Amino acid sequence: MKKFIYTIILLVIIGTVNLCIIHKKNDNNSDAKYVEIINEYILNDNGSIDFIHHHKVKLNTYYAIRHLGDDRIIYNPKYQKIEILKSETKMNDGTIVETPENGFNEVLPRCATKAPSYNHLREMVVTHTGLDLGSTIDFTYSLHAEKEFLPALMGEEIFSTFYPVGKMIVKITVPTEKTMNYKMFNSTKKVKIKEDDNTKTYIWKFKNIPAVIHENNQSEIGNFSPRLVFSTLESWENLAEYLKIMSDKSMKNDEKLKSNIEKDLSKKDDDLLKIIELQKKINENIGLTNCSPLTYGYKPKSISKTFNENNGTALDKSLLLVTYLKLSDIDATPVFISKYNEFAKEVPSLFQFDNFLISHKDTTEVIYIIPNHEQTNNYKFNIENKTVFDFNNISKPLTKIEKDNKNQNFQILNLNLNIKDDLTLTGDYELNYSGVFNPYFTLFEDEKNAESNAKKIINGTIENSEIVKMNQKKS
Numbered sequence: 001m002k003k004f005i006y007t008i009i010l011l012v013i014i015g016t017v018n019l020c021i022i023h024k025k026n027d028n029n030s031d032a033k034y035v036e037i038i039n040e041y042i043l044n045d046n047g048s049i050d051f052i053h054h055h056k057v058k059l060n061t062y063y064a065i066r067h068l069g070d071d072r073i074i075y076n077p078k079y080q081k082i083e084i085l086k087s088e089t090k091m092n093d094g095t096i097v098e099t100p101e102n103g104f105n106e107v108l109p110r111c112a113t114k115a116p117s118y119n120h121l122r123e124m125v126v127t128h129t130g131l132d133l134g135s136t137i138d139f140t141y142s143l144h145a146e147k148e149f150l151p152a153l154m155g156e157e158i159f160s161t162f163y164p165v166g167k168m169i170v171k172i173t174v175p176t177e178k179t180m181n182y183k184m185f186n187s188t189k190k191v192k193i194k195e196d197d198n199t200k201t202y203i204w205k206f207k208n209i210p211a212v213i214h215e216n217n218q219s220e221i222g223n224f225s226p227r228l229v230f231s232t233l234e235s236w237e238n239l240a241e242y243l244k245i246m247s248d249k250s251m252k253n254d255e256k257l258k259s260n261i262e263k264d265l266s267k268k269d270d271d272l273l274k275i276i277e278l279q280k281k282i283n284e285n286i287g288l289t290n291c292s293p294l295t296y297g298y299k300p301k302s303i304s305k306t307f308n309e310n311n312g313t314a315l316d317k318s319l320l321l322v323t324y325l326k327l328s329d330i331d332a333t334p335v336f337i338s339k340y341n342e343f344a345k346e347v348p349s350l351f352q353f354d355n356f357l358i359s360h361k362d363t364t365e366v367i368y369i370i371p372n373h374e375q376t377n378n379y380k381f382n383i384e385n386k387t388v389f390d391f392n393n394i395s396k397p398l399t400k401i402e403k404d405n406k407n408q409n410f411q412i413l414n415l416n417l418n419i420k421d422d423l424t425l426t427g428d429y430e431l432n433y434s435g436v437f438n439p440y441f442t443l444f445e446d447e448k449n450a451e452s453n454a455k456k457i458i459n460g461t462i463e464n465s466e467i468v469k470m471n472q473k474k475s
Contacts, residue, residue, distance in 0.1 A: 030211055032057055032064035034165040035136065039157060043174045043232060047147030052085075054140040057163070059131060064163075071126040071139055074109045074295050079149035082124055086140040089130040097130025111291035115311050117301045118289055149297045151242040152233040154349040157204075159187070160225035165209040170228060173201040178232050183344035187226035204228060222340060231349035236389075236397050239348045243298070243391040247334060250300040250319050257304050258327065265328050274328050275360065275369060282321045282371050287311035298350045317371035318356040325358070333359050335368075336389040343387040345398060353389060381409060381436035409435035 035056040042050040059065050075082050087099040105125045112118040128137050157170045174180055176198055182191070184204070192203040212221050233239055253261075264281070266274040289311055296313065303320045306312035312320065318334045325332035337355035344352065357379060358369040368379040380401055388399045410432075417427035 030164050031061040032059050032068055032163045034163055036167040037165055038169045040171040041153060041155060043153040045175055049145045049153050051143045056136055056138050058136045065131045069128050069131050073124045075122060075143055076295055077122055078120055079146045079297060081144045083142045085142055086138060087126055088138050089128050090136045091130050092132050092134035099126060099128055103127040103129060111289060114287060115289040116309050117305050118291060121295055151239060152231055154231035154351055156351040157228045158222045158225050159206045160209050160212050160221055162212050162214060164211045168206045168209060170204045171201055172230060173199050174232055176200050180232060181347045182230035183347050185227040185342050186224060229344050229347045229349055229352055231347050233348040236348045237394050240391040240394045240397045246299055247319060250302050251323055253303060253323060257307060261324060261327055271330055274330060278324045279369050279375055282317055286317050288372050289313045314372045315356045318358055321371045322358055331361055333390060333392050335359050337383050338387040341385040376439035409437060411437040
Protein backbone atom coordinates (compact mmCIF):
# COMPACT_ATOMS: atom_id res chain seq x y z
CA MET A 1 0.00 0.00 0.00
CA LYS A 2 1.46 3.38 -1.00
CA LYS A 3 1.86 6.42 1.20
CA PHE A 4 0.96 9.82 -0.23
CA ILE A 5 2.65 13.07 0.83
CA TYR A 6 1.38 16.47 -0.29
CA THR A 7 3.27 19.76 -0.08
CA ILE A 8 0.69 22.49 -0.53
CA ILE A 9 0.88 26.28 -0.84
CA LEU A 10 -2.17 27.80 0.82
CA LEU A 11 -4.07 31.01 0.55
CA VAL A 12 -6.18 31.18 3.68
CA ILE A 13 -9.02 33.68 3.84
CA ILE A 14 -9.42 34.49 7.53
CA GLY A 15 -10.36 31.18 9.04
CA THR A 16 -11.36 30.00 12.45
CA VAL A 17 -10.61 26.82 14.31
CA ASN A 18 -13.63 25.29 15.96
CA LEU A 19 -13.05 24.08 19.49
CA CYS A 20 -15.25 21.48 21.07
CA ILE A 21 -15.52 21.76 24.82
CA ILE A 22 -17.00 18.77 26.54
CA HIS A 23 -18.66 19.25 29.90
CA LYS A 24 -18.95 16.23 32.10
CA LYS A 25 -21.83 16.22 34.55
CA ASN A 26 -20.89 15.20 38.04
CA ASP A 27 -24.04 13.85 39.63
CA ASN A 28 -24.13 11.03 42.14
CA ASN A 29 -27.89 10.58 41.77
CA SER A 30 -28.86 8.30 38.88
CA ASP A 31 -31.81 9.04 36.62
CA ALA A 32 -32.92 5.44 37.12
CA LYS A 33 -31.80 2.23 38.74
CA TYR A 34 -32.48 -1.33 37.68
CA VAL A 35 -33.46 -3.18 40.82
CA GLU A 36 -32.90 -6.44 38.96
CA ILE A 37 -32.44 -7.87 35.49
CA ILE A 38 -32.92 -11.58 34.82
CA ASN A 39 -32.37 -13.18 31.41
CA GLU A 40 -33.10 -16.87 31.03
CA TYR A 41 -32.43 -19.13 28.03
CA ILE A 42 -33.91 -22.62 27.71
CA LEU A 43 -32.96 -25.10 24.98
CA ASN A 44 -35.81 -27.56 24.61
CA ASP A 45 -35.45 -31.21 23.58
CA ASN A 46 -36.96 -30.49 20.14
CA GLY A 47 -34.36 -27.79 19.41
CA SER A 48 -36.64 -24.80 19.99
CA ILE A 49 -35.45 -22.01 22.29
CA ASP A 50 -37.27 -20.04 24.97
CA PHE A 51 -35.94 -16.69 26.12
CA ILE A 52 -37.45 -15.02 29.20
CA HIS A 53 -36.54 -11.47 30.13
CA HIS A 54 -37.48 -9.77 33.40
CA HIS A 55 -36.55 -6.41 34.83
CA LYS A 56 -37.57 -3.99 37.54
CA VAL A 57 -36.45 -0.41 37.10
CA LYS A 58 -37.03 2.56 39.39
CA LEU A 59 -37.49 5.90 37.63
CA ASN A 60 -36.04 8.87 39.52
CA THR A 61 -36.28 11.66 36.90
CA TYR A 62 -38.44 12.74 33.99
CA TYR A 63 -35.51 11.93 31.72
CA ALA A 64 -35.78 8.30 32.84
CA ILE A 65 -39.55 8.32 32.33
CA ARG A 66 -39.06 9.53 28.75
CA HIS A 67 -36.32 7.02 27.94
CA LEU A 68 -37.45 3.96 29.90
CA GLY A 69 -41.23 4.42 29.91
CA ASP A 70 -41.59 2.29 26.76
CA ASP A 71 -40.14 -1.16 26.15
CA ARG A 72 -39.53 -2.13 22.53
CA ILE A 73 -38.95 -5.72 21.39
CA ILE A 74 -38.19 -6.50 17.74
CA TYR A 75 -38.95 -10.08 16.73
CA ASN A 76 -39.51 -12.30 13.70
CA PRO A 77 -43.05 -13.78 13.58
CA LYS A 78 -41.92 -16.35 10.99
CA TYR A 79 -39.86 -18.08 13.65
CA GLN A 80 -40.67 -16.39 16.98
CA LYS A 81 -43.70 -15.94 19.20
CA ILE A 82 -43.84 -13.23 21.84
CA GLU A 83 -45.82 -13.30 25.07
CA ILE A 84 -46.04 -10.54 27.66
CA LEU A 85 -46.01 -12.26 31.04
CA LYS A 86 -46.14 -9.24 33.32
CA SER A 87 -46.33 -5.49 32.82
CA GLU A 88 -47.20 -3.23 35.70
CA THR A 89 -46.05 -0.10 37.48
CA LYS A 90 -45.77 0.46 41.20
CA MET A 91 -46.34 4.17 41.69
CA ASN A 92 -44.47 6.18 44.28
CA ASP A 93 -47.44 5.95 46.68
CA GLY A 94 -47.58 2.14 46.31
CA THR A 95 -50.50 2.00 43.85
CA ILE A 96 -50.17 -0.86 41.31
CA VAL A 97 -51.12 0.08 37.73
CA GLU A 98 -51.28 -2.69 35.15
CA THR A 99 -50.55 -1.81 31.53
CA PRO A 100 -53.91 -1.51 29.74
CA GLU A 101 -54.74 -3.40 26.57
CA ASN A 102 -54.06 -0.38 24.36
CA GLY A 103 -50.58 -0.17 25.90
CA PHE A 104 -49.44 -3.10 23.74
CA ASN A 105 -48.97 -2.17 20.08
CA GLU A 106 -47.26 -4.00 17.25
CA VAL A 107 -45.59 -1.78 14.66
CA LEU A 108 -43.18 -2.20 11.77
CA PRO A 109 -39.61 -1.70 13.02
CA ARG A 110 -38.06 1.46 11.67
CA CYS A 111 -35.13 -0.55 10.29
CA ALA A 112 -37.52 -2.54 8.06
CA THR A 113 -39.15 0.42 6.29
CA LYS A 114 -38.79 0.39 2.49
CA ALA A 115 -37.66 -3.24 2.76
CA PRO A 116 -40.40 -5.53 1.32
CA SER A 117 -38.64 -8.77 2.22
CA TYR A 118 -38.42 -7.70 5.87
CA ASN A 119 -41.88 -6.19 6.27
CA HIS A 120 -42.92 -9.27 8.24
CA LEU A 121 -40.71 -8.19 11.16
CA ARG A 122 -42.59 -6.72 14.10
CA GLU A 123 -41.78 -4.47 17.02
CA MET A 124 -43.85 -4.86 20.17
CA VAL A 125 -44.12 -1.46 21.84
CA VAL A 126 -45.15 -1.67 25.49
CA THR A 127 -46.21 1.72 26.86
CA HIS A 128 -46.10 1.62 30.64
CA THR A 129 -48.67 3.70 32.52
CA GLY A 130 -48.88 5.18 36.00
CA LEU A 131 -45.38 6.59 35.75
CA ASP A 132 -44.34 9.22 38.26
CA LEU A 133 -41.11 10.14 39.99
CA GLY A 134 -40.05 7.21 42.15
CA SER A 135 -42.27 4.68 40.37
CA THR A 136 -41.00 1.18 39.52
CA ILE A 137 -41.70 -0.73 36.29
CA ASP A 138 -42.04 -4.51 36.67
CA PHE A 139 -41.84 -6.11 33.23
CA THR A 140 -41.47 -9.71 31.98
CA TYR A 141 -41.84 -11.19 28.50
CA SER A 142 -40.90 -14.38 26.68
CA LEU A 143 -39.83 -15.19 23.13
CA HIS A 144 -40.24 -18.71 21.77
CA ALA A 145 -38.06 -19.43 18.72
CA GLU A 146 -38.47 -22.43 16.44
CA LYS A 147 -35.39 -24.59 15.96
CA GLU A 148 -34.99 -23.36 12.35
CA PHE A 149 -34.36 -19.79 13.51
CA LEU A 150 -30.74 -20.36 14.59
CA PRO A 151 -28.35 -23.31 14.13
CA ALA A 152 -28.13 -23.76 17.92
CA LEU A 153 -28.68 -21.98 21.20
CA MET A 154 -26.26 -19.07 21.20
CA GLY A 155 -26.09 -15.56 22.54
CA GLU A 156 -24.24 -12.74 24.23
CA GLU A 157 -24.86 -11.00 27.54
CA ILE A 158 -23.24 -7.80 28.82
CA PHE A 159 -23.43 -7.27 32.55
CA SER A 160 -23.78 -3.48 32.64
CA THR A 161 -26.06 -0.68 31.41
CA PHE A 162 -26.07 3.11 31.38
CA TYR A 163 -27.90 2.91 34.70
CA PRO A 164 -26.79 1.17 37.91
CA VAL A 165 -28.07 -2.36 38.43
CA GLY A 166 -28.76 -3.88 41.85
CA LYS A 167 -28.70 -7.47 40.61
CA MET A 168 -28.28 -9.13 37.21
CA ILE A 169 -28.69 -12.85 36.63
CA VAL A 170 -28.24 -14.92 33.45
CA LYS A 171 -29.50 -18.50 33.40
CA ILE A 172 -28.95 -20.98 30.57
CA THR A 173 -30.64 -24.38 30.70
CA VAL A 174 -29.78 -27.13 28.23
CA PRO A 175 -30.43 -30.88 28.00
CA THR A 176 -27.84 -32.84 29.96
CA GLU A 177 -26.31 -34.40 26.85
CA LYS A 178 -25.68 -31.00 25.25
CA THR A 179 -22.27 -29.35 25.51
CA MET A 180 -22.26 -25.71 26.55
CA ASN A 181 -19.37 -23.63 25.23
CA TYR A 182 -18.94 -20.29 26.95
CA LYS A 183 -16.41 -17.61 27.81
CA MET A 184 -16.56 -14.59 30.10
CA PHE A 185 -14.53 -11.50 29.20
CA ASN A 186 -13.48 -8.66 31.54
CA SER A 187 -14.40 -10.60 34.68
CA THR A 188 -13.25 -13.55 36.78
CA LYS A 189 -16.80 -14.36 37.88
CA LYS A 190 -17.30 -18.12 38.05
CA VAL A 191 -20.34 -19.93 36.75
CA LYS A 192 -22.62 -21.90 39.07
CA ILE A 193 -23.95 -25.15 37.58
CA LYS A 194 -27.08 -26.96 38.72
CA GLU A 195 -27.98 -30.41 37.40
CA ASP A 196 -31.05 -32.60 37.55
CA ASP A 197 -32.01 -35.80 35.74
CA ASN A 198 -32.56 -34.22 32.31
CA THR A 199 -31.10 -30.71 32.28
CA LYS A 200 -28.10 -28.66 33.27
CA THR A 201 -28.42 -24.98 34.23
CA TYR A 202 -25.56 -22.47 34.11
CA ILE A 203 -25.98 -19.37 36.27
CA TRP A 204 -24.01 -16.11 36.40
CA LYS A 205 -24.95 -13.52 39.01
CA PHE A 206 -23.60 -9.99 39.47
CA LYS A 207 -24.57 -7.51 42.19
CA ASN A 208 -24.28 -3.73 42.54
CA ILE A 209 -23.18 -3.03 38.98
CA PRO A 210 -22.25 0.66 38.54
CA ALA A 211 -23.64 2.69 35.66
CA VAL A 212 -21.59 3.11 32.50
CA ILE A 213 -21.04 6.84 31.97
CA HIS A 214 -21.84 8.22 28.52
CA GLU A 215 -18.72 9.52 26.78
CA ASN A 216 -18.18 11.00 23.34
CA ASN A 217 -16.71 8.48 20.88
CA GLN A 218 -17.00 5.79 23.51
CA SER A 219 -16.24 2.24 22.44
CA GLU A 220 -18.79 -0.54 22.77
CA ILE A 221 -19.45 -1.21 26.46
CA GLY A 222 -18.69 -4.89 25.88
CA ASN A 223 -15.04 -3.88 25.46
CA PHE A 224 -14.71 -3.05 29.15
CA SER A 225 -17.77 -4.55 30.89
CA PRO A 226 -18.24 -8.21 31.85
CA ARG A 227 -19.30 -9.93 28.62
CA LEU A 228 -20.50 -13.50 28.23
CA VAL A 229 -20.69 -15.39 24.94
CA PHE A 230 -22.16 -18.88 24.76
CA SER A 231 -23.21 -21.54 22.27
CA THR A 232 -24.25 -25.19 22.12
CA LEU A 233 -22.84 -25.58 18.63
CA GLU A 234 -20.07 -28.16 18.52
CA SER A 235 -17.57 -26.53 16.16
CA TRP A 236 -16.82 -23.67 13.78
CA GLU A 237 -16.87 -26.18 10.96
CA ASN A 238 -20.52 -26.93 11.74
CA LEU A 239 -21.34 -23.23 11.71
CA ALA A 240 -19.42 -22.77 8.45
CA GLU A 241 -21.40 -25.56 6.81
CA TYR A 242 -24.66 -24.00 8.00
CA LEU A 243 -23.78 -20.57 6.58
CA LYS A 244 -22.46 -21.99 3.32
CA ILE A 245 -25.80 -23.67 2.68
CA MET A 246 -27.58 -20.37 3.40
CA SER A 247 -25.31 -18.28 1.16
CA ASP A 248 -25.32 -20.80 -1.71
CA LYS A 249 -29.11 -20.77 -1.62
CA SER A 250 -29.14 -16.98 -1.65
CA MET A 251 -26.64 -16.71 -4.51
CA LYS A 252 -28.40 -19.18 -6.76
CA ASN A 253 -29.01 -16.76 -9.63
CA ASP A 254 -31.22 -17.37 -12.62
CA GLU A 255 -30.35 -16.49 -16.22
CA LYS A 256 -32.45 -13.32 -16.15
CA LEU A 257 -30.64 -12.02 -13.09
CA LYS A 258 -27.27 -12.95 -14.57
CA SER A 259 -28.15 -11.09 -17.76
CA ASN A 260 -29.23 -8.00 -15.82
CA ILE A 261 -26.06 -7.96 -13.73
CA GLU A 262 -23.79 -8.45 -16.75
CA LYS A 263 -25.29 -5.33 -18.32
CA ASP A 264 -24.37 -3.47 -15.15
CA LEU A 265 -20.74 -4.61 -14.83
CA SER A 266 -17.71 -2.33 -14.97
CA LYS A 267 -16.12 -1.75 -18.37
CA LYS A 268 -12.71 -0.95 -16.88
CA ASP A 269 -9.68 -3.16 -17.57
CA ASP A 270 -7.92 -3.08 -14.20
CA ASP A 271 -9.34 -5.40 -11.49
CA LEU A 272 -8.89 -2.85 -8.69
CA LEU A 273 -10.69 -0.19 -10.73
CA LYS A 274 -13.51 -2.68 -11.27
CA ILE A 275 -13.67 -3.37 -7.54
CA ILE A 276 -13.77 0.35 -6.74
CA GLU A 277 -16.56 0.99 -9.24
CA LEU A 278 -18.69 -2.00 -8.24
CA GLN A 279 -18.29 -1.31 -4.51
CA LYS A 280 -19.46 2.24 -5.07
CA LYS A 281 -22.38 1.00 -7.18
CA ILE A 282 -23.65 -1.41 -4.50
CA ASN A 283 -23.06 1.02 -1.65
CA GLU A 284 -24.76 3.99 -3.30
CA ASN A 285 -27.50 2.33 -5.36
CA ILE A 286 -28.70 -0.51 -3.11
CA GLY A 287 -30.53 0.71 -0.01
CA LEU A 288 -29.55 -0.61 3.42
CA THR A 289 -31.93 -2.47 5.71
CA ASN A 290 -30.10 -1.71 8.94
CA CYS A 291 -31.72 -4.31 11.21
CA SER A 292 -29.75 -6.34 13.73
CA PRO A 293 -28.72 -9.70 12.20
CA LEU A 294 -30.50 -11.43 15.07
CA THR A 295 -33.89 -10.17 13.85
CA TYR A 296 -33.52 -12.12 10.61
CA GLY A 297 -31.53 -14.96 12.14
CA TYR A 298 -28.42 -14.21 10.05
CA LYS A 299 -30.39 -15.52 7.07
CA PRO A 300 -29.82 -13.68 3.79
CA LYS A 301 -32.58 -13.26 1.25
CA SER A 302 -31.94 -14.23 -2.38
CA ILE A 303 -29.70 -11.92 -4.38
CA SER A 304 -32.54 -11.76 -6.94
CA LYS A 305 -34.71 -10.06 -4.32
CA THR A 306 -31.87 -7.76 -3.27
CA PHE A 307 -31.35 -6.75 -6.91
CA ASN A 308 -35.03 -6.33 -7.78
CA GLU A 309 -36.03 -4.62 -4.53
CA ASN A 310 -32.94 -2.40 -4.67
CA ASN A 311 -32.56 -2.94 -0.93
CA GLY A 312 -31.01 -5.38 1.51
CA THR A 313 -29.18 -5.93 4.78
CA ALA A 314 -25.40 -5.64 4.95
CA LEU A 315 -25.28 -9.42 4.52
CA ASP A 316 -27.60 -9.27 1.49
CA LYS A 317 -25.53 -6.51 -0.10
CA SER A 318 -22.27 -8.41 0.49
CA LEU A 319 -23.60 -11.47 -1.35
CA LEU A 320 -24.84 -9.34 -4.24
CA LEU A 321 -21.46 -7.62 -4.52
CA VAL A 322 -19.73 -11.02 -4.49
CA THR A 323 -21.94 -12.03 -7.43
CA TYR A 324 -21.01 -8.86 -9.34
CA LEU A 325 -17.31 -9.48 -8.72
CA LYS A 326 -17.42 -13.14 -9.70
CA LEU A 327 -19.25 -12.33 -12.93
CA SER A 328 -16.38 -9.88 -13.55
CA ASP A 329 -13.91 -12.78 -13.14
CA ILE A 330 -12.65 -11.37 -9.84
CA ASP A 331 -12.00 -13.64 -6.86
CA ALA A 332 -14.39 -12.73 -4.04
CA THR A 333 -15.56 -14.39 -0.83
CA PRO A 334 -18.15 -13.20 1.72
CA VAL A 335 -16.81 -13.06 5.29
CA PHE A 336 -18.08 -12.19 8.77
CA ILE A 337 -16.14 -9.74 10.97
CA SER A 338 -16.05 -9.92 14.75
CA LYS A 339 -17.54 -7.11 16.81
CA TYR A 340 -14.74 -7.05 19.39
CA ASN A 341 -10.99 -7.50 19.27
CA GLU A 342 -11.21 -10.11 22.02
CA PHE A 343 -12.63 -13.24 20.46
CA ALA A 344 -13.67 -16.59 21.93
CA LYS A 345 -12.35 -19.25 19.57
CA GLU A 346 -13.83 -21.94 21.80
CA VAL A 347 -17.38 -20.57 21.34
CA PRO A 348 -18.82 -21.08 17.82
CA SER A 349 -21.45 -18.33 17.84
CA LEU A 350 -22.92 -15.94 15.29
CA PHE A 351 -23.33 -13.39 18.07
CA GLN A 352 -19.59 -12.66 17.96
CA PHE A 353 -20.00 -10.99 14.55
CA ASP A 354 -21.68 -7.76 13.51
CA ASN A 355 -20.19 -6.85 10.13
CA PHE A 356 -20.18 -8.47 6.69
CA LEU A 357 -17.40 -7.85 4.16
CA ILE A 358 -15.93 -9.34 1.01
CA SER A 359 -12.34 -10.56 0.80
CA HIS A 360 -10.39 -10.49 -2.44
CA LYS A 361 -6.92 -11.95 -2.87
CA ASP A 362 -4.78 -10.12 -5.41
CA THR A 363 -1.12 -10.74 -6.19
CA THR A 364 0.24 -8.80 -3.20
CA GLU A 365 -2.38 -8.75 -0.43
CA VAL A 366 -5.90 -9.51 0.70
CA ILE A 367 -8.27 -6.62 0.09
CA TYR A 368 -11.38 -6.31 2.26
CA ILE A 369 -14.40 -4.59 0.74
CA ILE A 370 -17.42 -3.20 2.60
CA PRO A 371 -20.73 -3.18 0.67
CA ASN A 372 -22.64 -0.64 2.77
CA HIS A 373 -20.25 2.21 3.44
CA GLU A 374 -18.10 4.64 1.48
CA GLN A 375 -14.69 3.05 0.94
CA THR A 376 -11.47 4.87 0.07
CA ASN A 377 -8.93 2.23 1.09
CA ASN A 378 -8.43 -1.43 1.85
CA TYR A 379 -10.90 -1.94 4.72
CA LYS A 380 -8.41 -4.17 6.54
CA PHE A 381 -7.05 -1.07 8.31
CA ASN A 382 -10.50 -0.61 9.90
CA ILE A 383 -10.64 -4.17 11.21
CA GLU A 384 -7.14 -4.62 12.64
CA ASN A 385 -7.15 -7.07 15.58
CA LYS A 386 -10.63 -8.27 14.60
CA THR A 387 -11.35 -11.91 13.65
CA VAL A 388 -12.53 -12.86 10.16
CA PHE A 389 -14.86 -15.84 9.70
CA ASP A 390 -14.60 -17.26 6.15
CA PHE A 391 -17.34 -19.87 6.16
CA ASN A 392 -16.36 -21.06 2.67
CA ASN A 393 -13.02 -22.19 4.07
CA ILE A 394 -14.44 -24.95 6.27
CA SER A 395 -11.05 -26.43 7.21
CA LYS A 396 -9.68 -23.09 8.51
CA PRO A 397 -12.54 -20.60 8.83
CA LEU A 398 -11.02 -18.17 11.39
CA THR A 399 -8.28 -15.59 10.73
CA LYS A 400 -7.16 -12.72 12.94
CA ILE A 401 -6.28 -9.48 11.16
CA GLU A 402 -2.89 -8.57 12.53
CA LYS A 403 -1.75 -4.98 12.76
CA ASP A 404 0.11 -3.82 9.64
CA ASN A 405 3.38 -2.39 10.98
CA LYS A 406 4.56 -1.43 7.48
CA ASN A 407 1.55 0.82 6.89
CA GLN A 408 0.74 2.31 10.25
CA ASN A 409 -2.34 4.46 10.74
CA PHE A 410 -1.36 8.12 10.90
CA GLN A 411 -2.16 11.54 9.49
CA ILE A 412 0.43 14.26 10.03
CA LEU A 413 -0.24 17.91 9.27
CA ASN A 414 2.68 20.34 9.18
CA LEU A 415 1.74 24.00 8.72
CA ASN A 416 3.99 27.01 8.20
CA LEU A 417 1.94 30.22 7.88
CA ASN A 418 2.72 33.91 7.45
CA ILE A 419 0.24 36.64 8.40
CA LYS A 420 0.04 39.37 5.72
CA ASP A 421 -0.85 43.01 6.26
CA ASP A 422 -4.42 42.41 5.10
CA LEU A 423 -4.72 39.66 7.77
CA THR A 424 -4.80 36.84 5.24
CA LEU A 425 -2.53 33.84 5.67
CA THR A 426 -0.18 32.22 3.20
CA GLY A 427 2.29 29.41 3.67
CA ASP A 428 3.25 25.81 3.20
CA TYR A 429 1.15 22.90 4.34
CA GLU A 430 2.50 19.34 4.32
CA LEU A 431 0.05 16.48 4.61
CA ASN A 432 1.40 13.00 5.20
CA TYR A 433 -0.95 10.06 5.73
CA SER A 434 -0.85 6.30 5.73
CA GLY A 435 -2.90 3.27 6.64
CA VAL A 436 -6.57 3.89 7.38
CA PHE A 437 -6.18 7.61 6.59
CA ASN A 438 -4.75 6.98 3.12
CA PRO A 439 -7.56 7.30 0.50
CA TYR A 440 -5.71 4.95 -1.82
CA PHE A 441 -8.79 3.82 -3.77
CA THR A 442 -9.83 7.41 -4.43
CA LEU A 443 -6.37 8.36 -5.67
CA PHE A 444 -5.89 5.17 -7.68
CA GLU A 445 -9.19 5.85 -9.43
CA ASP A 446 -8.10 9.36 -10.42
CA GLU A 447 -5.06 11.25 -9.09
CA LYS A 448 -6.97 14.50 -9.65
CA ASN A 449 -8.96 13.51 -6.56
CA ALA A 450 -5.85 14.27 -4.48
CA GLU A 451 -6.48 18.02 -4.53
CA SER A 452 -10.14 17.81 -3.46
CA ASN A 453 -9.27 15.30 -0.74
CA ALA A 454 -6.46 17.49 0.59
CA LYS A 455 -8.70 20.56 0.56
CA LYS A 456 -11.34 18.72 2.59
CA ILE A 457 -8.77 17.87 5.27
CA ILE A 458 -7.31 21.38 5.32
CA ASN A 459 -10.70 23.05 5.61
CA GLY A 460 -11.40 20.83 8.60
CA THR A 461 -8.52 22.63 10.32
CA ILE A 462 -8.64 26.13 8.81
CA GLU A 463 -11.89 27.27 7.23
CA ASN A 464 -12.12 28.93 3.78
CA SER A 465 -8.65 27.84 2.70
CA GLU A 466 -7.72 27.65 -0.97
CA ILE A 467 -5.04 25.50 -2.60
CA VAL A 468 -2.92 27.56 -5.00
CA LYS A 469 -0.32 24.93 -5.93
CA MET A 470 0.21 21.31 -5.02
CA ASN A 471 3.03 18.80 -5.49
CA GLN A 472 2.42 15.10 -4.91
CA LYS A 473 4.98 12.55 -3.75
CA LYS A 474 4.51 8.80 -3.33
CA SER A 475 6.50 6.41 -1.17
